[in-house]
Amino acid sequence: MSGRRKESAVIISQEGIALDIYSMWIHTEKIAESAVPGQFISMYTKDGSKLLPRPISLCEIDRQKSGIRVVYRVTGTGTGTEQFAKLLSGDTIDILGPLGNGFPLDVTENTGKNTKDCRAMLIGGGIGVPPMLELAKQLNTEKIMVMGYRDQQFLRTEFQKQGSLYIATEDGSAGTKGNVMDAIEGNGLSADIIYACGPAPMLHAIKRYAEEKSIVCYISMEEKMACGIGTCLACVCQSKEIDGHSHVHNKRVCKDGPVFLSTEVEI
Amino acid sequence: MSGRRKESAVIISQEGIALDIYSMWIHTEKIAESAVPGQFISMYTKDGSKLLPRPISLCEIDRQKSGIRVVYRVTGTGTGTEQFAKLLSGDTIDILGPLGNGFPLDVTENTGKNTKDCRAMLIGGGIGVPPMLELAKQLNTEKIMVMGYRDQQFLRTEFQKQGSLYIATEDGSAGTKGNVMDAIEGNGLSADIIYACGPAPMLHAIKRYAEEKSIVCYISMEEKMACGIGTCLACVCQSKEIDGHSHVHNKRVCKDGPVFLSTEVEI
Amino acid sequence: MNTTVNLAGIELKNPVMTASGTFGSGEEYSEFVDLNRLGAVVTKGVANVPWPGNPTPRIAETHGGMLNAIGLQNPGMEVFCARDIPFLKQFDTKIIVNVCGKSAEDYCEVVERLADEPVDMLEINISCPNVKEGGIAFGQNPASVEAITREVKKHAKQPVIMKLSPNVTDITAMAKAAEAGGADALSLINTITGMKIDVHRQKFALANRTGGLSGPAIKPIAVRMVYQAANAVRLPIIGMGGIATWEDAIEFILAGATAVSTGTANFYNPSVTVEIVEGIEKYMEKYHIENISDIIGMVK
Amino acid sequence: MNTTVNLAGIELKNPVMTASGTFGSGEEYSEFVDLNRLGAVVTKGVANVPWPGNPTPRIAETHGGMLNAIGLQNPGMEVFCARDIPFLKQFDTKIIVNVCGKSAEDYCEVVERLADEPVDMLEINISCPNVKEGGIAFGQNPASVEAITREVKKHAKQPVIMKLSPNVTDITAMAKAAEAGGADALSLINTITGMKIDVHRQKFALANRTGGLSGPAIKPIAVRMVYQAANAVRLPIIGMGGIATWEDAIEFILAGATAVSTGTANFYNPSVTVEIVEGIEKYMEKYHIENISDIIGMVK
């Protein structure tokens, strides 16, 4: 018993950063201390009608200030995320974390290349954009960042500070018109390792692209969750290898993931 | 269709006035405009696990400021009233009202006596004390007020402004040691009309006392409620006469009451 | 945009109705909602004679729902016909009378009394968990569901809706039995038998010990049963159980309900019925649905 | 103050256990709670061979509860015996293994395999609504409940708990059938079959269409069934269904449960089990209860 607990954490600040997109800083020593990019937290409402967690990725981790940042989308009216959006600084929020494995930061181990020779491509799509920010901050190598949005962009200035940023928008309002794959092809981008988070069709395309080009590729997956810690077996994805838990082909997104080698999972 | 609605009203102020007893002023033009003493409102939590109303009597009605005051007890941990107690001024609360019939203010009609010759006794026990305050303020006659508490008193100074106040406390910390009946007997009090609100055993004793002495007596009853407006038939009490709604002997506390002539109901 | 639905030959202007026992005969809620906006008003259960109901406490709050053991208090059919029907006739909505009884004869007596009244449909409650005789006893066994349906149908002039109990192993068996007995439509679900104990007083929360569970808590069970019944019989189904939003109403319609009723939600949102009517219209607009009846049972 | 209870001859240090499938084999939650504090750990269902479970989405949130259709994914008895039993043996708590199967033979194979393992009790899941064969099919008919119980008892060395389905008309008939078949104890309730439809995508929320409803929403139904079963048979009962606080646990004990299990609540409050243990102790102190077993079934 390590004493991990669901904690009632204080909200440092919250603001809307785009239509239906909110950014919240939460004070939590425990999580800020140990978390790595790509991990997530379970966020809970105080409404007894909504008992399950909302898994939300860490967008930034501030060890100094014992803070974590989450950026999330309000998915509709009457949702849990809508309730989160109403919270103000000083309010508390119940959270559990850090959860999951996170992105591997050691590019050499993954590509065989020196840090200075290695080029990493970070791809985010929609609400998969936020976790790429802390990854970009911690990744100690050349970075190409490709972020795809429907229309409104967010976190753009933060990314620009971290390296070369390419934008794709579905409506063509900025960057390449189309999706992240269009931006990659349109700009002739290439890399030695890929990190990606976004909707399933995007991950599917990236997985194919990476495998065709034999690029090591890590993707962060999504599934509905109940426990968030690997017990309930709600959040499985189909894995190539027999999984360590149930000895079938079902890896748990919450515990064995959310980050998987693209070759490891089906999508 | 008169257009009555459950409304989301703004809390003007809230304070604890005794251990677990809270006083809340709520801004509501509609209710403040039309309410009479002895009526109540249904208060709702925002927690989807607690859907039913908490019926709470009006303690004061301020037409000028469009405000109503409720004084309520937090009955335990995890309760709806506990959630109300956490609300702050500026927060909203869902309410429905005014509900019920209220106390009849016309003493002449009830006793045959002129206002100046008539003495009314207002009896409150525990959390039945608050509704007596607005009644005292609006009752245009001589008033004797007998308020019973377990230990802690509340609203005492407010009552003192309205006439002669007698206190009973169960622990003897103030006034007569015992209950309101002990205070009435101990102080040799008498009256032409009685108004009472409090726990069932107290109402039972007062009903007997009033009937023995042939004093007109109005009591405010309690029962669990769902609709609060007379539809669901949850909140019935046994009435002497056949009731107008179902033609049995069940009057609805929420609509036919909460105030009944003591001779009208069994308790 | 066409929101009308056909319920066993009766055309409702929209599929939104009230659940029996939660809306009286409409009078109290007419202060909050325009009854003309509703597809139908379903009345509180009516017996041949006045019923006093159960002792109090009759209700208890539960997580996301409530228990009730009202015990079908009602003034009997004569007061009902003299007072409640004329009240409802003032409005442009259909009148569905919920009928309760302790024996087949009781039900038939009420059904006959209503034969020449301006009532559009009859809903036969064979599923009330809160009365000793009659009620649920009729609704938990296919043979008795079929028998009581057949008996009632003999005496009924209006289309007959059988209201089924969810307290059964297989709802499709009951639905088929009602169909075999000649029912014109089905209502489901009635409440699910439940219990609450007050741990501090160490007593039952309800005087009746058990009560019927209703409200959003039971919605997934109700949707499942409506889906199962809709795929087992050809009768139109009135779906209910925890409906509190227009999304809930659409969920039941997609599962196979021709109409929907709101019960417990009225208690905490008195204007819920009309909000649902409006929500359904917006949904149809958003998803370009011409006729609401096109999406009945669409999810298969 | 004595919190021990006797469950078919097995003494638990307190009545608080975990509900199968919500606590794995304890490893993940051992980070949050000290397993030594629990009366027993009930494991996820174990089959004779690995089961892959159902496609995703496997769960959906509902008002005050959740639907699941995990489909009994498990590594099979060999991995379980090699890995999970040794893990649990590190702790001073009882080990109850939940057993699932597609046929009587499957169940018996697992039960035999466990015969010489350091397992304290067996819980036979004849009530899972989420698998096509076996599961609930065994649990909805008294004759088959009795038959499977008798068959399992022939092969079992440890006391056998039959886990009953709430998806039945009369829970007492199933309880009596299990008793007649020789069961040593009963667990109830398993989940209630439910369904959710996503109205925007116009699709079932679960890949499996239906799932099992659990969580606080179902508690009143569970309390009622525990009460009914406790008053119908002499077997000790493990009560579950929506337990999330110590008050809930006491409610089940007052209704007749000898022990209680927490399922869904673990997911949103990982330390709930130990909080309940502590709450029960405070309750006993407050109301001067010497032995927790004195209040089992006290509300009648």
Ligand SMILES: Cc1cc2nc3c(=O)[nH]c(=O)nc-3n(C[C@H](O)[C@H](O)[C@H](O)COP(=O)(O)OP(=O)(O)OC[C@H]3O[C@@H](n4cnc5c(N)ncnc54)[C@H](O)[C@@H]3O)c2cc1C
């Ligand atoms: C590992 C992981 C990281 C994520 N990171 C982010 C993030 O950084 N920012 C962000 O906006 N979103 C993120 N998501 C998606 C986010 O979890 C859902 O959008 C959110 O749970 C929806 O909740 P709601 O209250 O808005 O919707 P509701 O409709 O009220 O949700 C109902 C239930 O479904 C679950 N659910 C609904 N959609 C999803 C989904 N896409 N994935 C998992 N569960 C879902 C909810 O958690 C809840 O239990 C992440 C998902 C996962 C699995």
Ligand SMILES: Cc1cc2nc3c(=O)[nH]c(=O)nc-3n(C[C@H](O)[C@H](O)[C@H](O)COP(=O)(O)OP(=O)(O)OC[C@H]3O[C@@H](n4cnc5c(N)ncnc54)[C@H](O)[C@@H]3O)c2cc1C
């Ligand atoms: C007409 C009327 C006027 C009242 N006026 C006041 C008042 O001015 N101040 C005050 O403190 N209390 C008053 N009460 C009692 C008050 O309604 C209950 O104390 C309160 O509802 C308890 O809610 P809870 O959230 O604390 O408890 P919970 O245990 O969470 O309540 C669960 C459910 O039981 C109901 N309930 C519990 N106790 C009672 C009760 N005694 N009467 C009716 N319903 C109950 C609740 O409304 C809720 O639906 C009044 C009751 C009635 C009927």
Ligand SMILES: Cc1cc2nc3c(=O)[nH]c(=O)nc-3n(C[C@H](O)[C@H](O)[C@H](O)COP(=O)(O)O)c2cc1C
């Ligand atoms: C207080 C109350 C009274 C009820 N009375 C009746 C009744 O008289 N006849 C009947 O058939 N159903 C009755 N019901 C059941 C409802 O009509 C409905 O089937 C059930 O409550 C499920 O819907 P809901 O969850 O929307 O409330 C009653 C329900 C409640 C809550």
Ligand SMILES: Cc1cc2nc3c(=O)[nH]c(=O)nc-3n(C[C@H](O)[C@H](O)[C@H](O)COP(=O)(O)O)c2cc1C
């Ligand atoms: C995700 C999940 C998985 C479950 N798996 C099993 C299982 O493998 N075997 C079993 O007998 N019951 C299983 N159950 C049922 C629970 O053990 C329990 O009976 C039910 O959930 C009611 O309790 P609760 O409301 O506290 O969750 C499962 C329940 C859930 C929610």
Ligand code: FES
């Ligand atoms: S959410 Fe429970 S195993 Fe992943």
Ligand code: FES
């Ligand atoms: S609370 Fe519904 S009739 Fe009084």
